[in-house]
Amino acid sequence: MIEEINELVKEGLLKEVGTIKPNRELYEFSHERIREIFKQLLERLGEKGFYLATIVGTDILKDKKIRLDYYVVVLPEETTIVLRTYVDRDNPEINSILDLIPAALAPECEIHDLLGVVFKGNPALRRPFFVPEELVEKGIYPLRKDARV
Amino acid sequence: MEKENKSDGKAKIIRYTPWLVHFNTGACNGCDIEVLAALTPFYDVERFGIKLAPSIRHGDILLVTGAVTKKAGERLKRLYEQMPGPKFVIAVGTCACTGGVFAKSYSVYAGADKVVPVDMYIPGCPPRPEAIIDGIAKLLKKLEQS
Amino acid sequence: MAIDKVIEVPYALEIPVGPQHPALHEPILLKAYADGEEVVKVEVHTGYNHRGIEKLAEKNSFYRDIFIVSRVCGICNGVHANCFVRAVEQILGIEPSPRAKYLRVLAMELERMHSHMLINAVMAEIIGFDSLFMNIMRDREYIMKSKEIVTGNRVSADYMIFGGVRRDLSSDKIDKLRKLIDRVIPRIKYYKKLFMEDETILKRLVDVGVVKPSEATLYGLLGPVARASGVKIDARASDKYDAYGEIPFNVIVRNECDAWARMMVRWDEALESAKIIKYVLDHLPQDGKAVPDERRLPRRFPPGEAYTRVEAPRGELIYYVMSDGKPMPYRVKIRTPSVHNILNTAKFYIGYSIADLPVILTSWDPCISCMERLTIIDLRTGERRKVPMKELAGGGKKWVNPRYSL
Numbered sequence: 001m002i003e004e005i006n007e008l009v010k011e012g013l014l015k016e017v018g019t020i021k022p023n024r025e026l027y028e029f030s031h032e033r034i035r036e037i038f039k040q041l042l043e044r045l046g047e048k049g050f051y052l053a054t055i056v057g058t059d060i061l062k063d064k065k066i067r068l069d070y071y072v073v074v075l076p077e078e079t080t081i082v083l084r085t086y087v088d089r090d091n092p093e094i095n096s097i098l099d100l101i102p103a104a105l106a107p108e109c110e111i112h113d114l115l116g117v118v119f120k121g122n123p124a125l126r127r128p129f130f131v132p133e134e135l136v137e138k139g140i141y142p143l144r145k146d147a148r149v
Numbered sequence: 150m151e152k153e154n155k156s157d158g159k160a161k162i163i164r165y166t167p168w169l170v171h172f173n174t175g176a177c178n179g180c181d182i183e184v185l186a187a188l189t190p191f192y193d194v195e196r197f198g199i200k201l202a203p204s205i206r207h208g209d210i211l212l213v214t215g216a217v218t219k220k221a222g223e224r225l226k227r228l229y230e231q232m233p234g235p236k237f238v239i240a241v242g243t244c245a246c247t248g249g250v251f252a253k254s255y256s257v258y259a260g261a262d263k264v265v266p267v268d269m270y271i272p273g274c275p276p277r278p279e280a281i282i283d284g285i286a287k288l289l290k291k292l293e294q295s
Numbered sequence: 296m297a298i299d300k301v302i303e304v305p306y307a308l309e310i311p312v313g314p315q316h317p318a319l320h321e322p323i324l325l326k327a328y329a330d331g332e333e334v335v336k337v338e339v340h341t342g343y344n345h346r347g348i349e350k351l352a353e354k355n356s357f358y359r360d361i362f363i364v365s366r367v368c369g370i371c372n373g374v375h376a377n378c379f380v381r382a383v384e385q386i387l388g389i390e391p392s393p394r395a396k397y398l399r400v401l402a403m404e405l406e407r408m409h410s411h412m413l414i415n416a417v418m419a420e421i422i423g424f425d426s427l428f429m430n431i432m433r434d435r436e437y438i439m440k441s442k443e444i445v446t447g448n449r450v451s452a453d454y455m456i457f458g459g460v461r462r463d464l465s466s467d468k469i470d471k472l473r474k475l476i477d478r479v480i481p482r483i484k485y486y487k488k489l490f491m492e493d494e495t496i497l498k499r500l501v502d503v504g505v506v507k508p509s510e511a512t513l514y515g516l517l518g519p520v521a522r523a524s525g526v527k528i529d530a531r532a533s534d535k536y537d538a539y540g541e542i543p544f545n546v547i548v549r550n551e552c553d554a555w556a557r558m559m560v561r562w563d564e565a566l567e568s569a570k571i572i573k574y575v576l577d578h579l580p581q582d583g584k585a586v587p588d589e590r591r592l593p594r595r596f597p598p599g600e601a602y603t604r605v606e607a608p609r610g611e612l613i614y615y616v617m618s619d620g621k622p623m624p625y626r627v628k629i630r631t632p633s634v635h636n637i638l639n640t641a642k643f644y645i646g647y648s649i650a651d652l653p654v655i656l657t658s659w660d661p662c663i664s665c666m667e668r669l670t671i672i673d674l675r676t677g678e679r680r681k682v683p684m685k686e687l688a689g690g691g692k693k694w695v696n697p698r699y700s701l
Contacts, residue, residue, distance in 0.1 A: 191433050251366075254351050
């Protein structure tokens with residue numbers, strides 16, 4: 001357990017919910033507070049103290065949600081922790097953390113193009129990025145579960 | 150894909166020193182490194198007078214590797230149009246022949262023959278450098294007879 | 296940067312590099328904007344290689360997915376398959392035998408060696424040192440031969456399967472491998488010496504494409520790029536997957552932060568890999584079957600999720616697999632190191648000359664097929680603040696013959 005993360009849990013920003021195999025600690029947070037959390041991480045761990053490994057977006061069709069997992073690797077022990085949040089499937093919006101952490105560029109653009117999540121404040125979002133134009137014209141997000149591609 | 154008549158004798162011109170142009174249309178790199186291996190000293194395709202051309206405008210043979218993605222497909226067509234005739238296309242690897250494991254994907258046209266006429270198919274995932282050299286040599290033989 | 300200088304130079308040159316590229320053999324379009332000789336902005340245009348693999352993986356069964364994911368990238372196919380297989384093994388709760396774990400390490404380290412030799416050879420070609428390129432490629436064939444002996448094919452071998460590997464190694468093959476590796480090690484040492492001493496190489500690589508340590512973490516750079524900037528990250532050492540917990544090895548870190556340091560890290564890692572391979576050949580455990588009986592492998596996959604990391608030749612490779620109890624995975628997420636190493640690095644070209652551009656690009660070890668299975672990005676963010684006047688100057692974009700390529 002990383003002390004700085006523990007502090008955030010005590011302050012109520014994160015909520016401990018278990019683990020993902022193998023031994024990646026899982027925390028949940030509400031999607032409005034994303035920028036606050038990453039600002040705290042930058043402050044407490046420092047620029048050299050962690051990096052954002054990736055963001056995984058998953059379409060949870062039965063709950064009408066899109067799940068976003070922010071995978072953060074804390075240095076120097078390289079402990080991977082998972083910060084999980086949910087956004088509404090019909091109106092998927094979350095604040096971008098691009099200006100805080102430039103590494104978010106690739107995953108944010110990718111999730112925008114494949115799942116249609118809008119990262120507010122990211123100027124690089126654009127369709128079509130790589131999804132073929134015919135799909136973009138039809139408004140299809142290929143990784144959504146109800147997309148027929 | 151239909152191809153314009155190439156057996157007009159012009160094809161014979163290039164049979165001694167055909168210049169290769171290599172284009173990756175969405176390959177996994179496996180075929181690309183094997184093409185590279187075929188060009189380097191251990192296999193050495195240059196002993197047949199074959200050389201890698203610096204630009205598509207100098208090329209005689211276009212080596213296509215990989216399943217043709219929709220975005221690269223347009224490029225492939227453009228490259229083919231820019232090649233001076235007589236021109237030939239070799240599809241290297243299963244993906245370039247038929248689409249391979251990617252054939253059903255939403256962003257792939259499948260084989261290279263969906264976009265440009267293909268003269269020679271070299272299957273394999275990836276084909277060994279020997280197979281690539283064999284394919285090119287067979288194409289040259291075909292030119293001799295044309 | 297003096298602003299008045301920009302006014303003297305009325306326009307910036309737009310130079311497309313690629314996607315049909317004579318040297319790199321990979322489809323990527325770098326749009327570089329140059330002011331005189333100096334690069335002021337780079338846009339990375341990709342998408343020529345997007346094959347929709349994550350969706351394909353969702354539509355096929357777990358067993359078929361092993362073959363699909365190993366075709367994400369041909370150079371590091373074993374690593375991709377290993378990462379996926381281990382994620383599914385976590386969900387299933389099975390573990391391969393010690394012998395299988397050692398054999399997996401062997402296959403992956405051979406891959407790392409030939410990948411590092413390849414990119415160093417390409418770097419030699421890019422800087423115009425063609426004879427060195429040919430020499431390295433020739434010695435690389437020993438590694439390809441070793442890989443063929445171990446896995447059965449030179450490149451894509453589909454060596455990994457749930458619960459083990461698909462081919463065992465007999466003792467006469469081990470002797471053959473020893474001989475091949477012993478032949479390569481002095482050659483690698485010689486090339487490393489060459490990269491340290493040769494004046495042309497030093498002149499082209501030293502102090503080019505500098506990445507500061509704090510930038511490396513902030514931009515999420517991985518693998519040899521981060522390690523050459525003094526950031527000690529290595530999934531092999533931290534996650535201790537497969538047999539890496541039992542094998543002694545060093546994590547190579549350098550502090551020069553430039554393109555030269557990145558190439559040197561790769562040479563040192565290749566030597567380190569050779570050491571690991573020799574250790575594996577000497578200590579290959581005899582207990583347990585390396586090849587599982589494929590008929591007895593589980594057909595039902597319980598619900599669950601797993602997140603595995605592997606140190607691929609280019610850096611940390613990530614697979615996230617989620618199962619909902621059906622024969623097909625609910626979600627497969629692949630994050631390859633090249634995504635970060637190429638897309639997030641447009642900033643680091645700025646200020647260097649046009650001739651340095653391919654050098655810097657090669658020093659990331661671009662693996663386009665890895666990157667583009669899912670991503671394409673326009674890298675316009677962030678750069679505007681750095682070179683505002685030059686941006687303005689580039690607004691009028693004079694069109695240059697697009698056929699002119701570097």
